Amino acid sequence: MRETTPAPSRGHSGRRAMGAPPPGRSRAWGRAGADGTPPAPTSVPTPARRQSRGRLHPGAWWLWSLSLGTAATRTTNPLLLALLIATAGYVVATHRTTAPWSRSYSAFAKLALAVLLVRLAFAVVLGSPIPGTHTLVTLPEVPLPHWAQGIRLGGRVTAESLVFALYDGLRLATLLICIGAANALANPARLLKSLPGALYEMGVAVVVALTFAPNLIADVQRLRAARRLRGRPDSGIRGLLQVGLPVLEGALERSVSLAAAMDARGYGRTAEVPAPVRRTTTALTLGGLLGVCAGTYGLLTAEGGTYGLPVLFAGVVAALAGLRLGGRRSPRTRYRPDPWDMRAWLVTASGVAVAALLSLASVRDSSTLHPGVVPLTAPTLPLWPAAAVLLALLPAFVVPREPS
Structure with a gap:
């Protein structure tokens, strides 16, 4: 006699027999084999995981x-x-999103323009040590006492002094715009999450501050709108005092709730580290920070260009070693950490290459990178330093744009 197999029921077993995914499984569950082997799960990345793979590390x-x-x-x-x-x-x-921190670039651009205008105003009002022969205007000069030698108010304003102030102010404005680019492109929360374990407490404090600041602004706007609807004043000292008390009360309630949640999650608890390791960590961290400060000062001055780079490199190595040892106090894990992949290396290498090539050009061809103002001459564009600057466009082609 031929054996008969009963038909599958309408329950969970029937769905499994027809190749459907078992309960609690997604459609990523594979098909059963021809020999009746159970289906194997297929690794289909979730949208959050695909988004984390497409993002660039904020440190880059x-x-x-x-x-x-x-x-x-x-x-x-x-x-x-x-x-x-x-x-x-x-x-x-090409790469900033619609996130709130991406709007900081325009604020930094306005700040750079203000710095440039202030630098020109100082050159006009307070004078400049640069001598010049092309007088533009002569302002009324205010006599100053003898102890204020070297400072003048008003007097002769020359084209050479204005051009020198323009060059100096434009350099500082460019530095501010570069920092604004980092603020507009890098997610601050992800950047703080990527900090080493030794800076874990500081990172959490900054994240909390960045999270609570918009809440305070929203509370102030909500309370002022409520006072206007009730016909009460919302401006002036009296209005600010009556609005400030509920805002502080709400901030205190959020702080107490946050403190309880952080204590329940073990915030502030550290692991036992031997005393020699703690002393070594402190020495390396402080010595590394001092080396970074001294090396940065050497790079920014013309006299310290020879020792600036070695001291900066030694300071960075010592500081990284200190942070590495200090991370033993905070045994924690990161949820979906941002990977430092090949794109991060390419972006970092493009910026470092621009800095290195311009530093080399400032030593070998200082006249083109620092055009003179006495006598007053028009600046020229050096070819290979300009080509080196164009290397900074590499992130626009190797980094995919994040979805808004």
Whole structure:
């Protein structure tokens, strides 16, 4: 007799027999084999995981921007500085999202313009040590006492002094715009999440501050709107005092709730570290920070260019070693950490290459990167330093744009 197999029921077993996914499984569950083997799950990345793979590490954006800022400090040529501003602006325009922190680029651009105008105003009002022969205007000069030698108010304003102030102010404005590019491109929450374990407490504090600041602004706007609807004043000292008390009360309630949640999750608890490791960590961290400060000062000055780079490199190595040892105090894990992949290396390398090539050009061909103002001459665009600046456009082609 031929054996008969009963028909599958309408329950869960029937769905499994027809190749449907078992309960609790998604459609990613594979088909059963011909020999009756159970189906194997297929790895289909979720949208959040695909988005994390497509994002660039925020530290790469900061290293790229800081390298462009370092390149800006090595020259006063307005053509090269304008090229650096255009390069950073193009990358920001193609890769920033609609997130709130992405709007900071316009604020930094306005700040850079204000710095440039203030620098020109100081050159007009307070004078400049640069001698000049092309007088533009003569302002009434205010006599100053003998102890204020070297400072004047008003007097002769020359074209040479204004051009020198323009070059100096444009260099500082370019540095601010490069920092603004980092703020517009890098997610601050993801950047703080990527901090080493030694800076975990500081990162959490900054994240909490960034999270609670919009809540305070929203509370102030809500309370002022409520007072206007009731016909009560919402401006002036009296209105601010009556609005400030509920705002502080709400902030205190949120702080207490946050403190209870952080204590329940074990915030602030550290692991036991031997005393020699703690002393070594402190020595390496402090020595590394001092080395970074001394090396940065050497790179920004013409006299310390020879020792600036070695001291900076030694300070960075010591600081990283100290942070590595200090991370033993905070045994924690990261949920979906941002990977430092090949794109992050390419973005960082493009910025570092621009800084290194412009530093080399400032040593070998200082006249083109620092055009003179006495006598007053028109600046020229050097070819290979300009080509080096264009290397900073590499992130616009190798980094995919994040979905808004």
